[in-house]
Amino acid sequence: MIRKMGTRKKRRMAVLLACGLGLGSATVLTLSAFRDTLVFFVAPSDMASKAPGPGRVFRLGGLVESGSLRRGMEDSRPDARFRITDGAATVEVTYVGILPDLFREGQGVVTLGTLERDGVFHAREVLAKHDETYMPKDVADALRKSGRWNPASGPPPQAALWNTLGAAKP
């Protein structure tokens, strides 16, 4: 039988050891996962210098080049091909699936996927950024505060008609 004081110390050590083990393994896991799974953002002009190797997922963002969208079929699956550009460079992208409702040529887009050996970016996810017609609520708030649109006059008019709309009378 160990003396009581010794037991107390020993038990405290055991708890501390368990804590250290838990936190330590969490840290190790986090760091190793950061090395393997962190998703970087890459612009088309950085592709040559910054793009991770084939098979590594990263985000590619820029504008959908006008006139570059080709919708086709690949093994009876709907397939979209388009080019993403930031002005300085252009990247060919292919995506199998349903393009988001906001996807337009000439609009900003962020894609998630891998750069394959054929030099084409294979997107798994496509997120459209801006839209010309839908007005976000914070913008609507700003308009209201600036007196350009009064909710009293009803729902906001279509974006295409904005230029014919006067400042609301104070």
Added chain:
Amino acid sequence: MRRRLLLLAPLGAAALAGAGFLAMLRRMRTGRFDPRGVPTMLLGKPVPIFALPGFALPGFASAGFASVDLAGADLAGGRPILLNFFASWCAPCVAENPRLMALHEAGIPLWGIAYKDRPDATAAFLGRHGNPFTRIGRDDAGLTAIDFGVTGVPETFLIDASGVVRWHLSGPLTQEAADEAASMLRQYA
């Protein structure tokens, strides 16, 4: 003593996180931090080469608006300017207009590029809300916007005296962002 320090650790961690979040919030208001934004690749780089047809406002000629063509080379004109991409069909552009007007009245050089817009619609837009720009280029095809990496209108760039992009904001200009832009302009003057 060690125990006291250990008990203070949660407070310290929370304080650090709080300070970080406060910094994020402040920078979000001045346009220097955008958690959702795509970073502009142009920061610290010269503006892309471009040449756009100028925009003449019918009936506004006397107000001193230039109708000469707008070109990238003009931007390296020896003084910093703000370059704003806008469109008459863009609701946030209407929202930011008063702040652009205030900058204009403060004597800050503002150039505009009308993005994918019809000239008559642009003229109506500027006539209705006021024209803050000293020079305007027409980017009907939206190709210059692509060169600038504009992801949507409005977007504002601060270009220093040597034609290098120093600051960028995507989305409407808030009051904080306008103040930030004005102070940056003084810095680069």
Added chain:
Amino acid sequence: MSPELGHFALALAVAFAFAQAILPLWGAWRRDARLMQAAPAIAIGQLVALGTAYAALVWAAVTDDFSVLNVAENSHTLKPLIYKISGSWGNHEGSILLWCLILAMCGGAVAVFGRALPASLRARVIGVLGLSACGFELFALLESNPFARLWPAPVDGRDMNPLLQDPGLAFHPPLLYVGYVGFAIPFAFAIAALLEGRVDAAWGRWVRPWTLAAWCCLTGGIALGSWWSYYELGWGGFWFWDPVENASLLPWLTGTALLHSAIVVEKREALKVWTILLAIGTFSLSLSGTFLVRSGILNSVHSFASDPSRGVFILGLLALVIGGSLLLFALRASLLSSSGLFAPVSREGALVLNNILLCSIAAVVMTGTIYPLFADLLFGAKISVGPPFFNATVLPLAVPVFIAMSLGPALSWKRADLGAAVLRLWWVAVAAVAAGLFALIGMQALPALAFGAAVWIILGAIGEVVERIRLFRVPVAASAARFAGLPRGSFGTTLAHAGMGVTIAGIAGMSLAQESITLTKPGEGVPLAGYVFTLVDLHDAPGPNYASRVADLRVTRDGAPVALLSPSRRTFPVQKMTTTEAAIHTTGFSDLYAVLGDERDGAAVLRLHYNPLAPWIWFGALIMAAGGGISLADRRLRVGAPMRARASAAAKA
């Protein structure tokens, strides 16, 4: 008139909140019995005032009073009644008011059910709740007034975000908020304990039911939110490690840890400082999650309109609540000394392990959620952290939790024999390994491991009951008698653990889901997982406040009809938004899931999923919440239970 009444009631509630914060705390400090006794009445008064305010807001929404700015911006005459009601909390201002209302309900609940508490503890708990209510109600009143008027009133409103017009989402926020805000009660108990400088077994017993109630609601709220994103977003997934989802998962993880560490405080008077810290941390995480979403720092489909200036106000509020409580913790926690001793291998030891692991998981999830923000702030690096990160870090930490979930309850308090516990669970282990090996045939390793874990947890939970009633070792009648005599709390544990197992099985099943994206013309069939999806027709259909495009799909298996699926896309003219409505057919063991994409040349893009065991994910969460509910019904756990711990009960459980 009614909006002004609501506004007045809100102002009145703020006055009550100040009284509730100052008088009882002052009374407890001065040992003034009269002031302490005033606490419950003030708390009830605050609740009534806020209830009136909220009723006024709902009334304005239901009667289409577009002179109220909040209603004009978020409602519409054509909107169905249920969404007019749910719309009252579907926007920033209304949800803050709901938040305040729930906080007031917490105060009211302690006032009503906390009669058995010592007077000074009850006064302090109510006072701390009032103190936090002050901040939030002031915020509602000054910075986000839901009753602001608009004149002249518009003819019609702007309508609510169509994504939010859904029964699942309509009732998701209240449940989630009750979960979030419910943790204010353990928080208040922790602060009160720090003020009193004393934590004992009775404190643990009082804190536990409140924690349990909040935990049940949070579990239900998260499950409902996940279910909503499964059927409404149409991406075919149920958990995206979206920052907003993570913000709700964090308090759940630490809240689960709190639930377990409070047991140790109650039974063994150990882990006191840690439990106090967990109570503060859980509520802090609830608050910060809301803050991060509302300030626009974190963004997702769930988020409200973001406003950085609003964020600064909330951040200041959080600094006061969290900073103040952690400062108090740093100053006073050393007064609390633990007395209970236990060996590393014991029930306490298992609960400590559970706490360490759950908190490690929480730390990892938190790192993954906010690291990209700080990387952007400090280094200007644009990075994001996706599901692969969370899968790689959370899974290895979750596996030991799963193992401990079945072993822990089999260990005895103070000192236990691990070997004996394992031996008693031998049949569970055999079944789990067999299930894992069986699943390994034709599957990857990870789902097989998860199936093994699910069987281990479910059977382990059942085994615990079997062991307690000594089934097959004593006559059946004796077993039945023991079964009837089992405390409800242990049933609750069993159910909650088994529910976790069911959820894990569902997640494992979902990882085997099959998907097909095709371009299909009417009349054509698409084979998937043994089923054939035939596109019968594409047509337009009108809705109350939208127009929809519907695809009719007939699903057959070996020629026999299985289901008719009608996925659709809805266009909301007022908001100029399109939403995707997935069609789901469930058998209880699998889901057939169809989404309609865009159309070209008479053909439609279809995304079809076969999701085995998908419903189990939410079914398991329901079982977990039900387990918590049953525990709440346990007499030993009931709020206001006799102050003396029944020694025999403590030793047995």
